[in-house]
Amino acid sequence: MNMENMTAVPIAGSRSEQSAGYISQAAGSPPHPEADETIIGLEVHCQLDTATKLFCACSTDYRSDGPNTHTCPVCLGLPGALPKINRKAVEFALRVAKALNCEVLLESVFSRKNYFYPDLDKAFQISQYDKPLAVGGYLVIEGDKGEKMVRITRVHMEEDPGRLVHKGGVDRARYSLVDYNRAGIPLIEIVTEPDMRSPKEARRFLNKLRVTLEYLSVFDSDKEGSLRVDANISLQPEGWFDREKKSYKGRNRVEVKNISSYKGVEKALTFEITRQRNVIRKGHPIEQATRHFVETQGITTASRSKEEEQDYRYFPEPDLCPLRVSSWVEQIDLPELPDARRARFIGQYGCSPNHARTLTGDLKLADFYEKVAGNADPALSATWVADTLIGELNYRDLGIGSVTPSHIIELVNLVKSKTLTDKNAIDVIRAILDGILQKQPAETPSQVVKRLDLGATDSGIAPAAIADVIREQPQAVADYESGKKEAFMFLIGQVMKKTRGKADPAELNAMLRDALDGRGQ
Amino acid sequence: MAHSRLSFTPDDRVNAFLTTCPEPEYGTGRLEGLAIAIKDNISTKGIRTTAGSRILEGYVPPYDAHVVSLLLAEGAAIAGKTNMDEFGMGTTTENSGYGPTLNPLDTGRVPGGSSGGSAAAVAAGMVRMALGSDTGGSIRCPAAFCGIVGLKPTYGRVSRYGLIAYANSLEQIGPMARTVGETSRLMQVIAGYDPRDSTSIEQPYCHTPDKNIQGRRIGVPEEFFGAGVDPAVAAKAWEAIEVLEKKGAEIVTCRMPGMAYALAAYYVTCMSEASSNLARFDGVRYGPAADTKKPWHEAFQERRGTSFGKEVRRRIMLGTFALSSGYYGKYYAKAQAARQQVKLDFIRLYKEVDVLAGPTMPTIAFRLGEKADPLSMYLSDILTVPANLAGVPAISVPCGTVDGMPVGLQIMGRHFEDEAVIDTAFAYEQAVV
Numbered sequence: 001m002n003m004e005n006m007t008a009v010p011i012a013g014s015r016s017e018q019s020a021g022y023i024s025q026a027a028g029s030p031p032h033p034e035a036d037e038t039i040i041g042l043e044v045h046c047q048l049d050t051a052t053k054l055f056c057a058c059s060t061d062y063r064s065d066g067p068n069t070h071t072c073p074v075c076l077g078l079p080g081a082l083p084k085i086n087r088k089a090v091e092f093a094l095r096v097a098k099a100l101n102c103e104v105l106l107e108s109v110f111s112r113k114n115y116f117y118p119d120l121d122k123a124f125q126i127s128q129y130d131k132p133l134a135v136g137g138y139l140v141i142e143g144d145k146g147e148k149m150v151r152i153t154r155v156h157m158e159e160d161p162g163r164l165v166h167k168g169g170v171d172r173a174r175y176s177l178v179d180y181n182r183a184g185i186p187l188i189e190i191v192t193e194p195d196m197r198s199p200k201e202a203r204r205f206l207n208k209l210r211v212t213l214e215y216l217s218v219f220d221s222d223k224e225g226s227l228r229v230d231a232n233i234s235l236q237p238e239g240w241f242d243r244e245k246k247s248y249k250g251r252n253r254v255e256v257k258n259i260s261s262y263k264g265v266e267k268a269l270t271f272e273i274t275r276q277r278n279v280i281r282k283g284h285p286i287e288q289a290t291r292h293f294v295e296t297q298g299i300t301t302a303s304r305s306k307e308e309e310q311d312y313r314y315f316p317e318p319d320l321c322p323l324r325v326s327s328w329v330e331q332i333d334l335p336e337l338p339d340a341r342r343a344r345f346i347g348q349y350g351c352s353p354n355h356a357r358t359l360t361g362d363l364k365l366a367d368f369y370e371k372v373a374g375n376a377d378p379a380l381s382a383t384w385v386a387d388t389l390i391g392e393l394n395y396r397d398l399g400i401g402s403v404t405p406s407h408i409i410e411l412v413n414l415v416k417s418k419t420l421t422d423k424n425a426i427d428v429i430r431a432i433l434d435g436i437l438q439k440q441p442a443e444t445p446s447q448v449v450k451r452l453d454l455g456a457t458d459s460g461i462a463p464a465a466i467a468d469v470i471r472e473q474p475q476a477v478a479d480y481e482s483g484k485k486e487a488f489m490f491l492i493g494q495v496m497k498k499t500r501g502k503a504d505p506a507e508l509n510a511m512l513r514d515a516l517d518g519r520g521q
Numbered sequence: 522m523a524h525s526r527l528s529f530t531p532d533d534r535v536n537a538f539l540t541t542c543p544e545p546e547y548g549t550g551r552l553e554g555l556a557i558a559i560k561d562n563i564s565t566k567g568i569r570t571t572a573g574s575r576i577l578e579g580y581v582p583p584y585d586a587h588v589v590s591l592l593l594a595e596g597a598a599i600a601g602k603t604n605m606d607e608f609g610m611g612t613t614t615e616n617s618g619y620g621p622t623l624n625p626l627d628t629g630r631v632p633g634g635s636s637g638g639s640a641a642a643v644a645a646g647m648v649r650m651a652l653g654s655d656t657g658g659s660i661r662c663p664a665a666f667c668g669i670v671g672l673k674p675t676y677g678r679v680s681r682y683g684l685i686a687y688a689n690s691l692e693q694i695g696p697m698a699r700t701v702g703e704t705s706r707l708m709q710v711i712a713g714y715d716p717r718d719s720t721s722i723e724q725p726y727c728h729t730p731d732k733n734i735q736g737r738r739i740g741v742p743e744e745f746f747g748a749g750v751d752p753a754v755a756a757k758a759w760e761a762i763e764v765l766e767k768k769g770a771e772i773v774t775c776r777m778p779g780m781a782y783a784l785a786a787y788y789v790t791c792m793s794e795a796s797s798n799l800a801r802f803d804g805v806r807y808g809p810a811a812d813t814k815k816p817w818h819e820a821f822q823e824r825r826g827t828s829f830g831k832e833v834r835r836r837i838m839l840g841t842f843a844l845s846s847g848y849y850g851k852y853y854a855k856a857q858a859a860r861q862q863v864k865l866d867f868i869r870l871y872k873e874v875d876v877l878a879g880p881t882m883p884t885i886a887f888r889l890g891e892k893a894d895p896l897s898m899y900l901s902d903i904l905t906v907p908a909n910l911a912g913v914p915a916i917s918v919p920c921g922t923v924d925g926m927p928v929g930l931q932i933m934g935r936h937f938e939d940e941a942v943i944d945t946a947f948a949y950e951q952a953v954v
Contacts, residue, residue: 073584077801079685080564080586082718114797118817123800175813313844315853318690318794320719
């Protein structure tokens, strides 16, 4: 067993003196950082959504309760307390490993990661080190140049530490308070190979991972702090990394810690690329270092350099037995995963590939759509849900959970039967969502149609409105007759104003043209 | 359940107790009304528990160790908490943060350690039974030095839940009493599976000692009578083994070459584990608080620097070193390999013999202050650590005296054959009564 050679992330190629070598190699010609390729690898920590903690029976539902209320001797690390593995957490982790196409090790071992910090009550974190739960998987994402495979190095389990609380903010507080409610929440750490080539790809990987975990029912992305990311990033000459693999002697990588949102990953990495380019442009070497992402400012700041990094003194946790769960994996049935569901949406419902991707990109949205598609025209439903509804929800910062499928079913059916025009259907959605925002009692689409008088009329008022407009706008009519195309658009606008959007625009168009063209004959 | 109260006011002249419970409650059951002393590293709800350390001064656990719950459920009365080497780190009970315990048989000598308080309380007649814990001999050594019986059960047979960890992979809670019968009786109550301890095994102990050892094969490793073992002590142990032979046992001499590395493997392992286990004592959650006016890292360094005793600090530093990057392979990993060799020795020997026997300690009880040099103290553990490294059961039973001080006969058995160990000790005890 050679622990020294163990590296959780094999991205690290080189030491700083070697990077200086790279600079000097390129010294003949000035460095061209713009031609560089971005190499990104991620370490993602997700809270597994179990009912109880990883090593004790305390509830994980702590977010709305007071500090230190979800604790016991085990998760407080009281002297003498012993950890006991939560089988459900292992099962959840195995689901993830299987969904990420990993190989589950015959025997995996929990190890102690020793370091001092007041939120770490035992002064060690129970994690996995040289024998993780699973290794060698992949996840397919939408890359910058089409579909690509991001390789997964390893998947392992560990416990979350507690949390420091600073009253009045970290800068102003004179003391730290510590809350151990979070201590012992099960985490899964997913480490990727350095296979992403842009911040956008990193974000897409995270989104794909999130939705995969949600499909597995092991993760709730709505819970605050349920996802944390460390990103490793370096800039290398185009194509070099893929040629040299892990043994390259390129520039150093930088690890950006403390990223806690999907958008944050893209922001942090984009900032870091600019920063590293500036350093390279000035002819300085990139130091292998750890930097912290400051979410509020969108920047990364220097923290400890790699050389000073702590020695975690990992050793096997003597209070837990090794996990031998590889045969358990075969008994685990995975649910339909996002890619399979996307293909099914295209085949079963006739969704466009883009709609199918949007709809399956979020578990709740996909479930919502399937409820709608079962009771209304599926293709039309896809358009209304994926294009209109999502846009209007995002605009109002609402989630899909705030609308009920029955409303959209009714709406799509009204549109399909031409009882409602597309334009007015959008107004109906807006009215419903605005009502939800103002916490008014929910209205059904037909109630909104009635209240705002938005129902489509076939012929009724249209001929009268056309006759009125022709009479009231003689100049525009004359312009039309003399061949000015814009005049028709003006006139149709006037007619729509009078019919208040209730008439089908295509029909109105034809009726007005008939009326105008019929006049001269 | 009807609860009654006991009056417990011992004349503790040897500093055996750190805390006494003058009027402990007791219930009904197999241990009804029996006053039992508990080593101070075993958590007792509502009763101060310090593990002999100043860093836990005033700590009152909010929960009972599994073994304590079992004792209470069988009607026992908790008499108090006994003195010990700080966190179990010592062989004399002189390393307590609360002063040494004296040997009741000669107050100029140590009672052995680290469960010296428990052994002294039993030997002085203050209680009939006590619980100790044994990481590298901490039950058997004081049992031998104080002339009582002490059993280190098979690893996994007694739950460690609530035992303040020193070296998790080595230690077991075990019974101490004046006789093998009483030791066995206490073992009946504390053994058994506990789901909260992942290393606990479903193997209850429902045994009544049987003195018939006809045909039992007893191995005697040469190393147990080698250099460093006082010839007078060795002679006493041989006499005891001959008694067993007269009772029908077959004596087979054998060798345990793995013993050459046993001490090194033991000390590297226990110090490494201890460095991690003891890191949590930072003055934030329990024990005397760290100075909150100072930055946290300064405050907790000060707390640890002033509240841990010298031996504890030494072992934390050595253990931290042994686990450090670049040294792990040289020390911790090697220690585990050596430990495996010791285990293999036992497995090999147990194919030919049923139990192994020899002296418990190389000498009689030391004089107070005699083992001021830590290395000479470490060397005195040579005969007890092999059983901990292998996880096998081992007992110490009194087998006569040298210079008026008791000598212990150690009997080690196969994994989960604590019963055979008890029976062999019982056969000896009954033969010499």
